[in-house]
Amino acid sequence: MRGIYWHKMPEFATLNFFNNTEKLPNWYWTGKTKMNCLKDAIKQSLTFAYAHHIQRLMITGNFALLAGTDPSEVDAWYLGIYIDALHWVEITNTRGMSQFADGGIIGTKPYVSSASYIDKMSHYCGTCFYNKAKKTGDKACPFNSLYWNFYDRHESKLAQNPRIGMMYKLWHNMKPEDKTALLQQADYYLKHINEL
Numbered sequence: 392m393r394g395i396y397w398h399k400m401p402e403f404a405t406l407n408f409f410n411n412t413e414k415l416p417n418w419y420w421t422g423k424t425k426m427n428c429l430k431d432a433i434k435q436s437l438t439f440a441y442a443h444h445i446q447r448l449m450i451t452g453n454f455a456l457l458a459g460t461d462p463s464e465v466d467a468w469y470l471g472i473y474i475d476a477l478h479w480v481e482i483t484n485t486r487g488m489s490q491f492a493d494g495g496i497i498g499t500k501p502y503v504s505s506a507s508y509i510d511k512m513s514h515y516c517g518t519c520f521y522n523k524a525k526k527t528g529d530k531a532c533p534f535n536s537l538y539w540n541f542y543d544r545h546e547s548k549l550a551q552n553p554r555i556g557m558m559y560k561l562w563h564n565m566k567p568e569d570k571t572a573l574l575q576q577a578d579y580y581l582k583h584i585n586e587l
């Protein structure tokens with residue numbers, strides 16, 4: 392990470408592979424969300440200035456990327472709240488590994504997941520307001536529809552990635568009505584992101 396920092400800065404701090412422009416949801420600064428995983432990871436981060444690598448990468452970072460957040464907003468958040476956020480280690484991990492804004496200089500694929508990975512790696516889903524098993528409809532976990540929305544939105548940039556091909560096979564084999572329902576659910580959540 393230090394080597395990439397010295398080799399690629401200052402341009403690295405401006406990379407935005409997906410051209411993401413959204414603001415970070417308001418609740419990243421309060422922890423006031425009904426999503427149990429984000430509520431816990433954010434409140435812990437704001438209270439102790441620390442979170443586990445998986446909380447940073449697969450909960451807060453994962454959601455920010457699925458939500459199309461401007462990587463500069465994500466950088467500012469990680470830099471602002473973590474006690475160990477030295478610039479050289481923060482920006483390479485956040486903009487590179489977490490947000491894939493470097494297009495693959497550091498990572499080989501974007502680190503995004505639906506609820507099943509979060510459920511496997513944590514105890515969050517069992518007591519969540521949202522239903523980890525639901526992709527659409529009332530109380531469907533937002534990660535599930537946003538995950539497929541992410542792949543659909545960025546197909547032209549990701550379809551050739553050999554580590555992702557299988558996901559596009561699954562996506563293309565889904566029934567058209569299921570795909571439409573997932574994209575509509577994601578669109579609704581993105582439009583109401585501060586209320587999730």
Ligand code: SF4
Pocket residue numbers: 425426427428429505506509510515516517519520521522523532533534
């Ligand atoms: S159900 Fe979804 S929002 Fe709730 S804790 Fe699990 S992954 Fe997070």
